[in-house]
Amino acid sequence: MVGTLQKVLESMLDRLYKYVTIYLPSLLAAVILFLGAYLMAVVARWVLYRIFKGPAIDKFLRQSGLAFMIDPSGRLRATRIVAETVYWCFILCGFLLGLSVFDTDITTQIIQSLVFLMPKLVMAGLILLGGAWLGHYLGRSMLVWAVNESIPGARRLSVLVRVVVMFVAVVVAADQLDFARSVFLAAFIILVGGGVLTASLAIGLNGAGLRRFLQGQNEQPTEDSHERSLWNHL
Amino acid sequence: MAEPLPADARRAAESIGKADIVIGIPSYNNGRTIGHVVQAANAGLSKYFPQLTGVVINSDGGSTDNTREAVLSASLDEGHLMLLSTPIAPAHRLSVPYHGIPGKGSAFRLVFQMAALLEAKACAVVDSDLRSITPEWIDLLLRPILSADFDFVAPYYHRHKYDGTITNSIVYPLTRSLYGMRVRQPIGGEFGVSARLVARYLERDDWETDVARYGIDIWMTTIAIAEGFRVCQSFLGAKLHDAKDPSSDLSAMLQQVVGSVFLLMNEYEAVWRERNGSQPVALYGFRYDVGLDPIDVNVECMVNAFCRGCQDLGEVWSTALQQETYSQLQELASAACAGAQEFRMEDDLWARVILDFACAFKKHPLLSRQLVQSLTPLYLGRAASFVQQTRSLGSVRVEEDIEKLCLTFEALKPYLLNQWINEPPPAMEASRMPPVPERAEQAKLEV
Numbered sequence: 001m002v003g004t005l006q007k008v009l010e011s012m013l014d015r016l017y018k019y020v021t022i023y024l025p026s027l028l029a030a031v032i033l034f035l036g037a038y039l040m041a042v043v044a045r046w047v048l049y050r051i052f053k054g055p056a057i058d059k060f061l062r063q064s065g066l067a068f069m070i071d072p073s074g075r076l077r078a079t080r081i082v083a084e085t086v087y088w089c090f091i092l093c094g095f096l097l098g099l100s101v102f103d104t105d106i107t108t109q110i111i112q113s114l115v116f117l118m119p120k121l122v123m124a125g126l127i128l129l130g131g132a133w134l135g136h137y138l139g140r141s142m143l144v145w146a147v148n149e150s151i152p153g154a155r156r157l158s159v160l161v162r163v164v165v166m167f168v169a170v171v172v173a174a175d176q177l178d179f180a181r182s183v184f185l186a187a188f189i190i191l192v193g194g195g196v197l198t199a200s201l202a203i204g205l206n207g208a209g210l211r212r213f214l215q216g217q218n219e220q221p222t223e224d225s226h227e228r229s230l231w232n233h234l
Numbered sequence: 235m236a237e238p239l240p241a242d243a244r245r246a247a248e249s250i251g252k253a254d255i256v257i258g259i260p261s262y263n264n265g266r267t268i269g270h271v272v273q274a275a276n277a278g279l280s281k282y283f284p285q286l287t288g289v290v291i292n293s294d295g296g297s298t299d300n301t302r303e304a305v306l307s308a309s310l311d312e313g314h315l316m317l318l319s320t321p322i323a324p325a326h327r328l329s330v331p332y333h334g335i336p337g338k339g340s341a342f343r344l345v346f347q348m349a350a351l352l353e354a355k356a357c358a359v360v361d362s363d364l365r366s367i368t369p370e371w372i373d374l375l376l377r378p379i380l381s382a383d384f385d386f387v388a389p390y391y392h393r394h395k396y397d398g399t400i401t402n403s404i405v406y407p408l409t410r411s412l413y414g415m416r417v418r419q420p421i422g423g424e425f426g427v428s429a430r431l432v433a434r435y436l437e438r439d440d441w442e443t444d445v446a447r448y449g450i451d452i453w454m455t456t457i458a459i460a461e462g463f464r465v466c467q468s469f470l471g472a473k474l475h476d477a478k479d480p481s482s483d484l485s486a487m488l489q490q491v492v493g494s495v496f497l498l499m500n501e502y503e504a505v506w507r508e509r510n511g512s513q514p515v516a517l518y519g520f521r522y523d524v525g526l527d528p529i530d531v532n533v534e535c536m537v538n539a540f541c542r543g544c545q546d547l548g549e550v551w552s553t554a555l556q557q558e559t560y561s562q563l564q565e566l567a568s569a570a571c572a573g574a575q576e577f578r579m580e581d582d583l584w585a586r587v588i589l590d591f592a593c594a595f596k597k598h599p600l601l602s603r604q605l606v607q608s609l610t611p612l613y614l615g616r617a618a619s620f621v622q623q624t625r626s627l628g629s630v631r632v633e634e635d636i637e638k639l640c641l642t643f644e645a646l647k648p649y650l651l652n653q654w655i656n657e658p659p660p661a662m663e664a665s666r667m668p669p670v671p672e673r674a675e676q677a678k679l680e681v
Contacts, residue, residue, distance in 0.1 A: 064600050068553065137601070140550055144608045147546045148485040150539070154546045233400045233484060234421050234448065234491065 030098035037094020054078030131169020254286035258345025278372025293341035337447035363476035374468035375426035386458035387426030411643035414509035421451035449494030469519030536618035543611025554594035
């Protein structure tokens, strides 16, 4: 009994020793590579924060409203974007290099998948960013229009526009990543179908009448009355 | 001259050859009033410029009523005019549809193109919905150009105190404080223009913008002032015109007019930054008092629109307004929405709102359209405040109030310059950032 136990323990220790002797150097090499990449990432970020200014990108971010959208404090600058992007690129490269040291089938597969996925991830990220910007822009346009036209629930309409546009962006991004395509597509078709049906009903029921009805519910004077009273603004 | 002259307009101009004076009348479904305007223009040419050849051009935007027929059939018995000398030739009359973006600006463009082709010495444009136009208007708009070498004649009218609220509350004070010239009706609608200035207008390539619509009037006035053309005003009496289409969109109109002012601010930055204060502009014509149509104004509706804007448009306004301006507006809205008896938007607050929006227009070009459209509730709030303040006042006192507003705008020019150059953070940013005392204090001190 004791002999059997001893044999099992010895074989386990042998296996462990074998694994350690095979993988420990690779693991050490991977850690060293990753640490090297991390150090380079930190240095590159530090340098970029000090030397890179990018006023043209700053201007674009500010003028397009992207700066406020991504960071509501409005402090988003090109320097930060570039420095952080470079930092994470180094970290990712270090991680992939570290993995490649093991040289096994599974690590090679992980690296290949990540490398092939990267352009799609970037594209999907850009699509989501574009969708968020467009949703924000169209939502605000809807808000301004609805307030000027005295349409009830202006803010809700604005949020609805943002959600719809963002949802379209998510569908496109999911398609780009081959992720749950059919689910998103089905949801998208249902949403668009519902929207078209609502619009058809609204037109059928006379949109102006509906608006008058809604305004009548609130019993508030309409914009038209002062429009008629204050004839000439110019 | 990017947009070519339509073939029928070119043929018509070629058949006439040359003309000394061109009178342009833009129209769209003005069959009811345009006949009177054409008669007045013809009579003006016969009575005051008998030795010159004139053409009256109706530039029509595709009217579906009898506008064009009314132009061509408008007749006038010159025997009733008691002319001192017989005109060398009767004035030609044309009605031509314009092409391109539908709007007053596109109509004017066709008139100017024809005036250039006809080598006219002077050109006048008058609205087609005028009820108070007389033959004297033609003389008053053209004489300063033909006899005194002016390039641009702006109108000067007596208007009801509530008429022309965009002019009184935004365009006149802002234009005056920027360019330093007191042109009282910069978007009046009736102008006299010299051949030199017509050529300059046609050289420009921004006809396809808001200039094609309601932006045309301020565009013409600003170019004339900012580029150093000789500018004067003519007193035309009262401006009475047909009621505007009630369905016309106020926010679109406001956006076109105010957007054009802000756009021109960018272009002529070098000009207005150098100018301080303002000077009067020569005024021709005999001034007299006239009776005016009463205007009924519903203040409650306007205050409601203002409150609605304050409730919903905070996220848009806070990207344009400075922290202090935004806070004051919020206080005002709270009081108004709580049903305060008196609603009063002070001159200083209103001027800072407009100047903040002007700077935001420059800073966020992609959002400029929605920013200016979001001004509508603020403008209605200011109009409501103005009406409440001036309800019991006569026209002279009202004019004094407008003068005070203009002086406020002029006094705030350093505030504008500080924002324009330094771009301090708007309310949205400032509320989330640690305070930046230097700039805020500097702005206060400079004001």
